[in-house]
Amino acid sequence: MTLEERLKTLEKRVRQLEDRAEILQLMATYGPAVDSRNGDIVAELWTEDGHYRTDGLDFAGREELAALVELPGHRQYVDAGSAHVLSLPHLVIEDDRAVATGYSRVYVVQGDGHRVARTSANRWELVRTAGGWRVQSRINRRLTGAEEARQLLHGGVAGGDDPAVDSSPP
Amino acid sequence: MTLEERLKTLEKRVRQLEDRAEILQLMATYGPAVDSRNGDIVAELWTEDGHYRTDGLDFAGREELAALVELPGHRQYVDAGSAHVLSLPHLVIEDDRAVATGYSRVYVVQGDGHRVARTSANRWELVRTAGGWRVQSRINRRLTGAEEARQLLHGGVAGGDDPAVDSSPP
Amino acid sequence: MTLEERLKTLEKRVRQLEDRAEILQLMATYGPAVDSRNGDIVAELWTEDGHYRTDGLDFAGREELAALVELPGHRQYVDAGSAHVLSLPHLVIEDDRAVATGYSRVYVVQGDGHRVARTSANRWELVRTAGGWRVQSRINRRLTGAEEARQLLHGGVAGGDDPAVDSSPP
Numbered sequence: 339m340t341l342e343e344r345l346k347t348l349e350k351r352v353r354q355l356e357d358r359a360e361i362l363q364l365m366a367t368y369g370p371a372v373d374s375r376n377g378d379i380v381a382e383l384w385t386e387d388g389h390y391r392t393d394g395l396d397f398a399g400r401e402e403l404a405a406l407v408e409l410p411g412h413r414q415y416v417d418a419g420s421a422h423v424l425s426l427p428h429l430v431i432e433d434d435r436a437v438a439t440g441y442s443r444v445y446v447v448q449g450d451g452h453r454v455a456r457t458s459a460n461r462w463e464l465v466r467t468a469g470g471w472r473v474q475s476r477i478n479r480r481l482t483g484a485e486e487a488r489q490l491l492h493g494g495v496a497g498g499d500d501p502a503v504d505s506s507p508p
Numbered sequence: 509m510t511l512e513e514r515l516k517t518l519e520k521r522v523r524q525l526e527d528r529a530e531i532l533q534l535m536a537t538y539g540p541a542v543d544s545r546n547g548d549i550v551a552e553l554w555t556e557d558g559h560y561r562t563d564g565l566d567f568a569g570r571e572e573l574a575a576l577v578e579l580p581g582h583r584q585y586v587d588a589g590s591a592h593v594l595s596l597p598h599l600v601i602e603d604d605r606a607v608a609t610g611y612s613r614v615y616v617v618q619g620d621g622h623r624v625a626r627t628s629a630n631r632w633e634l635v636r637t638a639g640g641w642r643v644q645s646r647i648n649r650r651l652t653g654a655e656e657a658r659q660l661l662h663g664g665v666a667g668g669d670d671p672a673v674d675s676s677p678p
Numbered sequence: 679m680t681l682e683e684r685l686k687t688l689e690k691r692v693r694q695l696e697d698r699a700e701i702l703q704l705m706a707t708y709g710p711a712v713d714s715r716n717g718d719i720v721a722e723l724w725t726e727d728g729h730y731r732t733d734g735l736d737f738a739g740r741e742e743l744a745a746l747v748e749l750p751g752h753r754q755y756v757d758a759g760s761a762h763v764l765s766l767p768h769l770v771i772e773d774d775r776a777v778a779t780g781y782s783r784v785y786v787v788q789g790d791g792h793r794v795a796r797t798s799a800n801r802w803e804l805v806r807t808a809g810g811w812r813v814q815s816r817i818n819r820r821l822t823g824a825e826e827a828r829q830l831l832h833g834g835v836a837g838g839d840d841p842a843v844d845s846s847p848p
Contacts, residue, residue: 341511341512341515342681344519345681345684345685345688348515348518348522348688349684351522352522352688352691352692352695355522355529355695356695358529359698363769365766366765366766366767366769366779366780367768369780369831370768370779370799370832370834371835373799373821373828373831374828374831374832374835376832376836379835379836379837418822419820419821419822419823419824420821421797423765423781423783424766425536425594425766426532426535426594426595426596427536428533428537429533440536440539440540441539441591443591443593443615445794445821447797447821447822447823451793451795451796452795452796452797452821453621453794454615454621454624455621456621457591457615459540459543459591481543481589481590481615481617482588482589482617483586483587483588483589483617484589487589489544491539491541491544492540492544492546494540495537495540495541495544496546496549497549511681511682514685515685518685518692521692521696525696525699528699595709595763595764596702596705596706596764596765596766597706598703598706598710599703599706609706610709610710611709611761611763613761613792623791624785624792624793624794625791625792626792627759627787627792628761629710629713629761650759651761651785651787652759652787653756653757653759653787657759658713658715659714661709661711661713662714662716664710665707665710665716665719666716666719
C-alpha cells in the first residue's frame with residue numbers, strides 16, 4: 339500500500355474506534371441524567387423523533403422523553419435514592435447506524451442497603467446525525483423469564499444482526 | 509521520525525486499541541448469549557479446547573461449553589428471568605495473549621424485584637486466533653471471603669501480570 | 679491537508695482514544711485492589727497528594743489511601759466476600775485533566791446470595807502525570823435521595839463541565 343492508502347485505512351479505523359467511544363459516552367450519560375432528573379439532557383440523547391419503549395410505557399419524541407423524569411414513579415425512585423446503571427453493551431456499528439445490546443438495572447435505597455428494583459434487557463438503535471450519535475429507539479424489557487426479553491438479547495448477539503432492522507413492536 | 513515510521517507506530521497503536529475493543533465486545537456477548545440460552549454463541553467465544561472453571565463445575569471444550577445453557581440450574585435461572593452481567597474488566601494485552609480481570613453478577617427475579625444470586629471474581633485468559641480473540645480459560649470464583657477468589661483479583665492487577673501464566677487449578 | 683497534517687491529526691485522535699482506555703483501565707483496577715486488600719495498588723492509582731472523600735471519611739495522600747483497606751469495616755466486607763464494582767463512566771478529557779462520573783456498588787455476601795450494601799454517585803478528577811493518569815480527587819456519595827449525590831451526577835453530564843473546576847467540598 340502507498341502511504342496515502344495506509345493513511346486512509348487508518349483514518350477509517352480510528353473513526354470506528356471513535357464511534358464506539360462516542361456511543362459508550364452517550365449511554366453513560368443516561369443514568370446520571372435520569373437520576374438527577376435532568377429531562378433536557380435525557381431528551382437530547384435521542385433524535386427528534388426518537389422513542390423509548392419500556393414495559394407498559396411508550397415515550398415518543400423529545401418532549402415526552404424529557405417528561406420521563408417527572409413521572410411520579412420516577413420522582414419516587416430519585417427521592418428515595420436511585421441508580422440507573424447500564425452494563426457494557428454489545429455493539430454493532432455499520433456506517434451511520436448502530437445497535438447496542440445489554441442490561442440495565444435500577445437500584446433503590448432499602449433500609450441501610452439497596453434493592454435491585456429492576457433488571458432489564460435493552461436494545462438501543464442509534465443513528466449518526468450532524469450533531470453526533472443519537473438514540474433512534476430504545477426498547478427495555480424487564481427480565482422476568484418472558485420470551486420477548488430473551489429475544490431482545492438474542493437478536494443483538496446472534497450475528498445476523500442488521501442495524502437497519504425494523505424495531506417496531508409486535 | 510520519518511512519515512513511514514510515524515505511520516507504522518500509529519498502525520501499532522490503533523491495533524492495540526482495536527484489540528481492547530474486540531475483547532470487550534467478546535465479553536459483552538457472554539451475558540446476552542447465556543441469558544437467551546444460545547449455547548452455540550457461548551461456545552464460539554472460546555477456543556476449540558477452551559475451558560471454563562466455576563465453583564464445582566468444569567466445562568472443557570466447545571461441546572461442554574454449549575451444553576452449559578442446558579443445565580437444570582441454568583434453565584431455572586433463565587425461566588425465572590436472569591441477567592449475567594460483567595463489569596468493565598482490567599485488561600492486560602501482550603501480543604497475542606490477554607488477561608481480563610473483573611466481576612460477574614447474576615441477578616434473578618424475586619417477587620417484584622431481583623436478587624443478586626451470585627457475585628464472583630473472574631480471570632479470563634484470551635488468545636488471538638485467525639478468527640479473532642477467543643477465551644482460552646475463564647476461572648470464576650464466588651466472592652465468599654475465600655482466599656482463592658481474592659487471589660484471582662490480586663493476580664490480575666498486581667502488575668507482574670504475565671498473560672502467559674499457567675492457569676491450571678491447584 | 680498534506681500527509682503531514684493528516685498524520686498529525688491522526689496522532690492526536692489516537693492519543694485521545696488511548697487516554698480514554700488508560701483512564702478506564704485505572705478505574706477497573708480499583709475494585710480488584712480493594713477487594714483483595716492491596717493498599718499499595720490502591721494508593722498508586724492516586725497522585726501523591728490525591729484525596730478520596732466518601733460520606734464521613736476523608737483519605738488524603740497515598741499513606742491514608744493505602745490504609746483504607748485496613749479499616750475494620752473494610753476488612754469485615756472483604757472477609758465476608760465483597761465486590762466493589764464501578765459502572766462505565768461518563769468521561770470528559772481535556773488535555774491533561776479529566777472528569778469521570780458514574781456509579782459504584784458494593785455487594786456483600788448474605789446467605790446464599792449477595793446484598794447491595796452500597797450504591798453511590800462518584801466524581802473522579804484525574805490528571806495526566808509523567809507516570810500516566812492518576813486520580814487527584816474522588817468524591818463518593820451514597821445515593822439516599824440527598825441533593826449532594828444528585829449534584830455530583832448532574833455536574834458531570836451537564837455539559838458546562840470543566841475538568842479544572844474546584845472540587846473542594848462545601
